[in-house]
Structure formats: structure tokens, C-alpha cells
Amino acid sequence: MASCTFVNSWHSPQVAPILGFKQVRILTPLFSDLDRKNQRHVFLNMQHSQCVSGIGSGTTHISDAKIPHVLTVAGSDSGAGAGIQADLKACASRHVFCSTVITAVTAQNTVGVQGVEILPDDVVAEQLKSVLSDMHVDVVKTGMLPSLRVVKVLCQSLRKFPVKAIVVDPVMVSTSADVLVGPSVLAGFREELFPMADIVTPNIKEASVLLGDVPLKSVSDMRRAAKLIHDMGPRNVLIKGGDLHASLDAIDVFFDGEEFYELCSSRVKTCNTHGTGCTLASCIAAELAKGSSMLSAVKVAKRFVETALDYSKDLVIGNGPQGPFDPLLALKNINRSSYRQERLFNPNDLLVYAVTDSNMNKKWGRSIAEAVKAAVEGGATIIQLREKDAETREFIESAKACLKICHSYGVPLLINDRVDVALACDADGVHVGQSDMPARLARRLLGPEKIIGVSCKTPEQAEQAWINGADYIGCGGVYPTSTKANNRTIGLDGLGEVCKASKLPVVAIGGIGLSNAHDVMELGLPNLKGVAVVSALFDRECILTETRNLHSVVSGAALLVK
Numbered sequence: 001m002a003s004c005t006f007v008n009s010w011h012s013p014q015v016a017p018i019l020g021f022k023q024v025r026i027l028t029p030l031f032s033d034l035d036r037k038n039q040r041h042v043f044l045n046m047q048h049s050q051c052v053s054g055i056g057s058g059t060t061h062i063s064d065a066k067i068p069h070v071l072t073v074a075g076s077d078s079g080a081g082a083g084i085q086a087d088l089k090a091c092a093s094r095h096v097f098c099s100t101v102i103t104a105v106t107a108q109n110t111v112g113v114q115g116v117e118i119l120p121d122d123v124v125a126e127q128l129k130s131v132l133s134d135m136h137v138d139v140v141k142t143g144m145l146p147s148l149r150v151v152k153v154l155c156q157s158l159r160k161f162p163v164k165a166i167v168v169d170p171v172m173v174s175t176s177a178d179v180l181v182g183p184s185v186l187a188g189f190r191e192e193l194f195p196m197a198d199i200v201t202p203n204i205k206e207a208s209v210l211l212g213d214v215p216l217k218s219v220s221d222m223r224r225a226a227k228l229i230h231d232m233g234p235r236n237v238l239i240k241g242g243d244l245h246a247s248l249d250a251i252d253v254f255f256d257g258e259e260f261y262e263l264c265s266s267r268v269k270t271c272n273t274h275g276t277g278c279t280l281a282s283c284i285a286a287e288l289a290k291g292s293s294m295l296s297a298v299k300v301a302k303r304f305v306e307t308a309l310d311y312s313k314d315l316v317i318g319n320g321p322q323g324p325f326d327p328l329l330a331l332k333n334i335n336r337s338s339y340r341q342e343r344l345f346n347p348n349d350l351l352v353y354a355v356t357d358s359n360m361n362k363k364w365g366r367s368i369a370e371a372v373k374a375a376v377e378g379g380a381t382i383i384q385l386r387e388k389d390a391e392t393r394e395f396i397e398s399a400k401a402c403l404k405i406c407h408s409y410g411v412p413l414l415i416n417d418r419v420d421v422a423l424a425c426d427a428d429g430v431h432v433g434q435s436d437m438p439a440r441l442a443r444r445l446l447g448p449e450k451i452i453g454v455s456c457k458t459p460e461q462a463e464q465a466w467i468n469g470a471d472y473i474g475c476g477g478v479y480p481t482s483t484k485a486n487n488r489t490i491g492l493d494g495l496g497e498v499c500k501a502s503k504l505p506v507v508a509i510g511g512i513g514l515s516n517a518h519d520v521m522e523l524g525l526p527n528l529k530g531v532a533v534v535s536a537l538f539d540r541e542c543i544l545t546e547t548r549n550l551h552s553v554v555s556g557a558a559l560l561v562k
């Protein structure tokens with residue numbers, strides 16, 4: 001590689017190695033050295049116009065929005081599936097600013113790794129200093145750290161410029177099985193970096209190497225490995241089980257030092273998996289930068305990778321066996337409140353599930369918002385707007401008003417059937433039936449954090465709902481109902497079969513009210529989390545009182561069966 005000189009510090013450290021230059025010299029002073037009164041740090045964030053300022057001739061303006069910031073310290077992947085390129089895409093998709101420190105330049109494509117050029121330690125150190133001394137970095141995420149010296153340089157920088165969290169993806173082997181780091185780096189990981197890390201995210205192969213090549217063949221092996229790696233010092237460990245072919249599902253094991261969590265998702269059938277590890281770690285870093293707890297960050301990241309895999313499962317890029325996937329395709333879903341931390345679905349929210357009905361509201365002379373307010377004040381734990389006859393425009397406006405009410409009580413609001421309306425008003429999710437939009441498609445449109453419920457009458461439908469990425473199942477009609485015409489009643493037995501087979505939480509629906517909610521809940525069926533009710537709340541004079549009474553019956557029964 002040749003050397004080069006840049007006259008401007010803005011992008012040079014990142015761009016030069018990609019262009020093939022080994023040495024970078026910068027002629028203008030670094031931004032941090034400039035007079036900060038007039039020169040403030042401005043960057044172009046393509047997603048968020050409220051934060052956009054110009055890089056103009058001298059004077060610039062900036063909005064006061066504080067933008068979550070991840071710094072990735074990793075290698076460049078010319079094929080752009082993994083490494084720095086994956087990290088940039090993942091952070092952009094998660095609406096987080098990402099700065100970069102490049103440790104190595106790899107020549108790779110969908111066939112494998114053809115070359116690796118490790119950057120000199122001082123070049124890595126200089127990039128670290130440039131970013132950390134000037135920018136407010138929330139979280140540092142590490143990928144390929146190609147030498148012990150680089151690990152040491154990184155740890156020194158992190159001691160000098162502490163950040164909110166450190167996410168370590170201990171990259172050792174590429175997807176194509178090419179070894180990317182030498183064994184001396186392992187000592188650096190164990191002795192210096194892991195004790196500083198908030199989370200370490202090895203895949204099965206990496207976990208095995210970290211533990212001296214012990215074979216990991218089952219989920220219980222993964223649990224043991226997580227504990228042993230935790231003993232090396234990181235506060236949390238996530239072992240990714242994507243390569244565990246003994247299991248039909250993709251099971252990751254998360255250990256926070258006290259509890260184990262098995263995070264399970266269905267396997268997406270695709271060869272386009274190159275870069276999933278980098279993306280997952282970057283996404284965890286991005287969520288932490290926004291302020292999420294570690295477990296929430298890990299769950300959102302896993303769901304995000306699963307959704308991105310699904311988006312890009314049919315992409316054809318290159319001729320080799322390992323195609324890249326592309327999380328930027330998730331940007332199709334643009335209607336996001338940019339920096340709002342989404343509230344993660346909590347199955348206990350299904351306890352008292354109030355479903356509105358436009359005819360009942362008309363009959364009692366109430367607006368949707370009035371009905372929703374009364375239900376929420378009475379203790380409804382989740383609301384679904386089931387407005388079969390509403391005009392679209394009016395529906396969106398009512399839904400926005402209801403969202404405000406629900407969110408002021410911390411209650412999620414879902415939209416029945418209408419994924420378009422859910423997107424338009426940025427609702428918390430949707431409920432779809434067997435003849436509505438398929439849950440998988442709804443998931444693609446809504447993204448990883450939104451709540452998706454699916455109506456199921458059979459164990460087979462319940463299995464499919466899980467495979468399609470749903471969060472919960474609505475099961476019924478448990479009792480006959482006149483609210484939904486021609487609806488087959490499945491009885492308590494049918495509910496029992498679905499609950500027993502389901503991998504998802506279940507809410508019972510159909511003909512349920514004050515008189516029989518206890519009978520449903522006292523069965524203590526596995527996965528049954530609550531009751532969904534229309535007429536027993538909304539076809540009554542006082543919604544608030546009915547909801548309050550129902551809440552008391554259901555929570556009492558739920559406590560009894562615990």
C-alpha cells in the first residue's frame with residue numbers, strides 16, 4: 001500500500017485505507033483544535049432532517065438533538081457484508097450515528113477472504129484519538145482486532161476516554177471459515193478487553209476457541225460456555241447458536257451473571273448470512289446508545305437481524321456461497337419516530353385486553369377516544385382498535401388521539417387488520433387474522449419492534465404464527481359471540497390445545513366477560529396470559545367500571561393459578 005496526504009480531516013482516516021493507502025497525514029488541524037465558538041461539529045444524518053445541518057463555508061448551525069453515537073473499531077470488508085460496512089449499515093438502520101476506526105483492510109467477497117492488510121498500531125491509535133477526543137461517543141463496539149497490540153491500544157484509549165458501554169464481538173473466523181486473528185489476540189481478549197466489556201457476543205465457534213477448543217454441541221453446552229466466558233470478566237455474554245445445527249430454531253444463550261435466557265427465533269432459510277454477527281453486535285450497541293437495558297438491546301437486535309435476514313433472503317450478490325444480507329433494506333420501513341425507544345412487548349400486557357367496536361361506540365354515542373380513555377382508566381392493559389367501518393383518514397386521526405391517551409398510561413395500542421393505519425399513526429402494532437395480511441409480511445412492513453398478534457384456532461396455526469414472527473396469539477372464540485359473525489366456537493378444549501402447543505403467549509377471546517373470565521383463567525393453561533373482550537366492556541353503560549371489575553376478576557384468577 002502507498003501513503004497519501006489528505007488536506008481535510010473529515011473522512012480521511014476512514015477513506016484512505018479503503019482506497020488502499022497505509023499512511024495518512026492530515027494537513028488541517030483536527031476539529032477539536034479549532035475555535036469551538038464558531039465551528040461546531042456538524043454532520044449529515046441522512047435519515048433525520050431535524051438534525052441535518054450544512055457543511056458550508058465557515059458558519060454552520062446545529063440542532064440541539066443529542067444523537068446516539070456508536071464508534072465501531074473493526075476491519076473493512078470489501079464485499080460490504082460484514083465489518084465496518086455492516087456496522088455502518090446496522091447503525092444507520094437503527095437511527096444511530098456511527099463513527100469508525102479501521103483496524104485492517106480485508107479483500108473479501110461472497111467466495112471468501114482473499115487478503116488481509118493489518119493497519120499499523122499507531123494508525124489505529126490515531127483514529128481512536130481523533131474520534132474519542134472530539135466526539136461524544138456513547139458506545140464502542142469492537143469487531144476484528146487483528147493483533148495483541150491493537151487490543152492494548154484500544155484498551156488504553158478506552159481507559160483514557162471512557163464510554164457508556166463496550167460491546168465486544170470477538171471476531172476470529174470469517175463466515176467462509178477463514179481465520180482472521182492470531183492466537184495471541186485471545187490472551188488480549190481474556191486479560192484486557194473482556195474485563196472492560198459490558199457484553200461479549202461470540203458465536204459457537206468463537207466461544208469454543210475462547211475456551212480452548214472445547215466442542216459445543218447443545219444448548220446446555222452453550223450455557224456452560226456462557227458461564228465460563230462470563231468468568232473472564234464481561235458483565236454479560238451472548239452466545240449465538242445460529243451454527244448449532246442440532247436445533248431447528250436459532251437459539252442464542254444470554255447470561256447476565258445471574259440468569260440465563262434462551263432467545264429463540266425460527267431459522268430463516270437463506271445463504272445470505274454473511275455479516276449477521278457484526279450487525280447483531282452493532283445493533284446491540286445502537287440500542288444501548290439510545291438508552292436501552294442490555295436484555296432489551298439484545299432482544300431487539302436479535303429480532304432486527306432475523307427481520308433483515310428475511311428481507312434479504314432472496315438477494316443475489318456475487319457468485320460465492322456466502323451472500324451478504326442487507327439491513328438497510330429495513331429502511332423501507334421509514335415511518336419511525338426516529339429516536340424513540342420502542343417499548344418492548346411484555347406478554348403480561350395481555351391480561352386485560354380491550355378491543356373496541358365502532359358500532360357499540362355509535363350505539364352509546366361515544367367517540368373511539370372516549371371509549372379508549374375509559375377502558376385504560378379502568379385498568380385495560382392493552383388496547384386494540386377494531387374499527388371495521390371507519391374511513392381511513394378518520395381512523396388514522398382517531399388512532400393518533402388514542403395513542404396519546406394509551407401512552408400517557410403506559411398502555412400499548414394495536415390496530416386490528418389495518419397495517420397501513422398502524423404504520424401511518426406509528427401504533428405499537430397490529431392484530432391480524434387468518435385471512436388478513438400474513439404476519440410475516442406485516443413483520444416486514446412494521447419492523448422488529450412492533451407487536452404482532454395473530455388469531456389462531458388450531459395448534460398448526462399457532463406454530464405458523466410463531467414461525468412468521470408473531471409476538472402473541474389471540475385464540476377463540478372460546479364461547480359463542482354475536483360480535484363476530486360466523487365465527488366458529490372452539491370452546492375451552494380448543495383453547496387448551498392451542499395454549500399447550502403454542503410457543504407464544506396466548507390471549508383468549510370470544511364471549512368472555514365478568515361472568516366467565518374466571519373460568520377461563522383458573523384453568524391455568526400454559527402460555528395463557530389474559531382475556532380479550534369487546535362487548536362486555538364496550539357494549540355497556542360504564543366502560544370504566546366494567547373494565548375495573550374485569551381487571552379485578554382476571555388478576556385475581558391469574559394470581560391463584562401462579
Ligand SMILES: Cc1ncc(COP(=O)(O)OP(=O)(O)O)c(N)n1
Pocket residue numbers: 353355384386416417431432433434435436453454455473474475484507509532
Ligand atoms: C386479541 C384478538 N384475537 C382475535 C381477534 C380476531 O381477529 P380476526 O380473526 O382477524 O377477526 P377480526 O377481529 O378482524 O374480525 C382479534 N381481533 N383480537
Ligand SMILES: Cc1ncsc1CCOP(=O)(O)O
Pocket residue numbers: 476477478480481482483484487509510511512532533534535536
Ligand atoms: C374478534 C373476535 N375474534 C374471535 S371472537 C371475537 C369477538 C369477541 O367479541 P366479544 O368479546 O364481544 O365476544
Ligand SMILES: [Mg+2]
Pocket residue numbers: 416417431432433436
Ligand atoms: Mg382481522
